[in-house]
Amino acid sequence: MTPETIQVLLLEDTESDRLVVEEALRTAPGQRFRLEHVDHVAHLIELLRRPQQPDVVLIDLCVHDSQGIDTFRRVRAAAPDLPIIVQSGLSDEDLAVTAVREGAQDYIVKGRFDADLLLRTIRHARERHRAEAALRTSEERYALAVSGANDGLWDWDLASGRIYFAPRFTDMLGLPIGAFGESAERWFAAIHTEDVDDFASVIATHTAGAGGHFEHEHRVRHRDGSWRWVLCRGTAIRDDKGCAARMAGSLTDVTSRKEAEARLKHDAFHDRLTGLANRALCLDRITQAMRRVRRTERTFAVLFVDLDRFKLVNDSLGHAAGDRLLLGIADRLRTVVRPADTVARLGGDEFCIVLESIHTAEDARIVANRAREALAAPFQLAGQPVFATASIGIAINDKSHRTADDLIRAADLAMYRAKSSGRDCHHTFDAEMRHRAVTRLGLESDLRQAIDRQEFLLHYQPIVSLDNGNMHGVEALIRWNSPTRGLVSPLDFIPLAEETGLIVPIGAWVVGEATRRMALWDDESSRRPPLLDLSVNVSPRQLLSADIVQIIADALDRSELDPSRLVIEITESVLVENHHLASRALCALKELGVRVHLDDFGTGFSSLSYLQQLPIDCIKIDRSFVNGIANKGKDLEIVRAIVGLGHGLGKSVVAEGIETKGQLDRLKGLDCDFGQGFLFSRPVDSWAALPLCA
Ligand code: C2E
Ligand code: MG
Ligand code: MG
Secondary structure: OOOOOEEEEEEOOOHHHHHHHHHHHHOOOOOOEEEEEEOOHHHHHHHHOOOOOOOEEEEEOOEOOEOOHHHHHHHHHHOOOOOEEEEEOOOOHHHHHHHHHOOOOEEEEOOOOOHHHHHHHHHHHHHHHHHHHHHHHHHHHHHHHHHHHOOEEEEEEOOOOEEEEOHHHHHOOOOOOOOOOOOHHHHHHOEOHHHHHHHHHHHHHHHOOOOOOEEEEEEEEOOOOOEEEEEEEEEEEEOOOOOEEEEEEEEEEOHHHHHHHHHHHHHHHEOOOOOOEOHHHHHHHHHHHHHHHOOOOOEEEEEEEEEOOHHHHHHHHOHHHHHHHHHHHHHHHHHOOOOOOEEEEEEOOEEEEEEEEEOOHHHHHHHHHHHHHHHHOOEEEOOEEEOOOEEEEEEEOOOOOOOHHHHHHHHHHHHHHHHHOOOOOEEEOOHHHHHHHHHHHHHHHHHHHHHHOOOEEEEEEEEEEOOOOOEEEEEEEEEEEEOOOEEEOHHHHHHHHHHHOOHHHHHHHHHHHHHHHHHHHHHHOOOOOOOOEEEEEOOHHHHHOOOHHHHHHHHHHHHOOOHHHEEEEEEHHHHHHOHHHHHHHHHHHHHHOOEEEEEEEOOOOOOHHHHHHOOOOEEEEOHHHHHOOOOOOHHHHHHHHHHHHHHHOOOEEEEOOOOOHHHHHHHHHOOOOEEOOOOOOOOEOHHHHHHHHO
16 A cells, blocks of 8 residues: 655745755655645745645744744644644754744754654654644543533542532532532532432442442432432542542433433323322232231221212213313322322222221221212212212222232122112122132133033923914023033023123024024924014123124024014113113114014013014013912002003013913913913923924
8 A cells, every 4th residue: 555645835945955855755765745845934824725735834944034933833823733843953953942842743953854854753743743633632522522411520539538529510409619628528418318328338339349330320409409310420440459549420410311200100100180090000009018918917908989870971071071070089089098098090980999007897998988978079060060979899908819909809899799789889898709709700711611612502492372372483592501510591691691791692603593493493394384483582782782683684594584483582671771772773673574572571670661662572471470370469460461551552462481271371361462381381402392393
């Protein structure tokens, strides 16, 4: 690689001296120079203004227009960033020395140098100049970094114990320069008492020889009384024996980062709307309480608070009002507990109270009552008074609850019990509830598997025309043939299937299977045309599910069963609780051509107006009325009224649960259209049912 050409600008007014330099540079071994020459300082300064600058300026101090040190000063002022080498005569060498002191890179004495020396001087001047420039930039960068990072520097002489604090250090704390003097005591006195010992021990460990540097975050008192979070970084400078002689470092204000972290942490553990603890924090508090009470006589309780009919407020007054109600509830719940207790919002209208340190369950019940009383006064929402009540479940911590989740679940179960016993009350979780919960859980998981394992089957019970005793139809009734439980009655699993939603797939299977079976019977039957109706029970949840119409339409398609032969049996309760949705579903089903019977009539609270409005073809009188009908009395009158009512509205009537001849005769006497009961046949499996249908 050929070395780069060095550009030299020469100020020299003596021809012979110029030639000496020229000759030396031209013949320099291994280095190329480009020499430019002027004999006036003014001219030189002019050339220095060009963008293209020389690498080195070589000047004679005595030229036409300038003499002595002044020559150097003028050139230096014009080219502060260029290396300048001074040439002096033998007699004025001290002038050259002065120039060097003032910033010249070097000097040579005329007549005393050869080509070699000149070359070396030029090269060195250039190198040194570059190194100095680099140093200058890095120093500047360092100063910039320090001021940019806004750090307060400190420097601690460990031998004397004196500390230098940079102005920024005390400034950061709102204090005047020198506020700490040179003393570690005064510095440490400003540090938060909870942090200072830890900080001191970190410093001690570091000075004793651990680690390349240390870092510590702590709070320091600001002059305005607030606490500032600072990050203190430092490193010890050790002697050759490894002993720390000095320690230096910086202090950075990290308050805003700490505050942001704290905010994030707060948000992660608190409910946005009410500011109460959220589920995560609630679980954490319960877990801590579980640990704590293990060592004491005392216990603690979890209260699960669920608002009654909150949905009504949201639906009628809007979400903003709903939110305001939740805020109001949160405020009132806060007032019923002690500071150590936790009030949390688990989500929606569910709150949870963790009562620390109670003696007995009675203490928790007192708080539950207090909470209900606190909610008693009306809330003002959208300009009107709104009354809120809550159902509260209480779970007392004991060994049977292993995790915080267990305990919340127990309180939740107890809350459900409170809801089902009429709302606005509290209930305490007990062993019996646990037993039921466990049984239920087992049943639920078995039931889930039963669908996949095809453990369900259908039995069929005939429905008979009372006037001629002919079979009019069959009702399909589900059974669960469980490998572990035996044949399970629908009464024992339909309610759970309904609650868990499993009824939707189970119900779809029932409709599909019953219509399929019906089509098979049709094929095998000698009746032409087949006359039988097929009744299937459809539970409330099933009726309200989105795809009920599709499921029934598919079943009809697949079996090619005439839709008018399919009867859907629904119960009154679905009409009472979800009137609009239910009637919409019923109308859609009617459009398919299927018929609808109202099952178990008389046990619910259906108002007579429903019977008129809804597309119901037939009423099935509940077994409980039929049961007592043989003895003249109230039941007979009720059945008489129902039959009359049904006929009055143009609907037919089926009596369920006919077991005796006496009952049958009474029903015939009342003009009841159809009957169903053990007197005719118990529900039987599909093989046994075949002859009935044939
Ligand atoms: P349900 O729809 O009212 O069915 C009539 C119930 O009364 C059947 O009980 C039947 O065996 C019983 N029964 C009929 N005649 C007599 C009688 O003379 N004496 C007595 N003591 N009982 C009689 P089962 O089969 O145990 O079904 C009970 C309930 O389970 C049904 O009442 C129905 O509500 C529900 N269920 C049955 N199958 C299904 C189904 O596939 N889906 C849905 N959602 N529910 C079903
Ligand atoms: Mg039924
Ligand atoms: Mg019934």
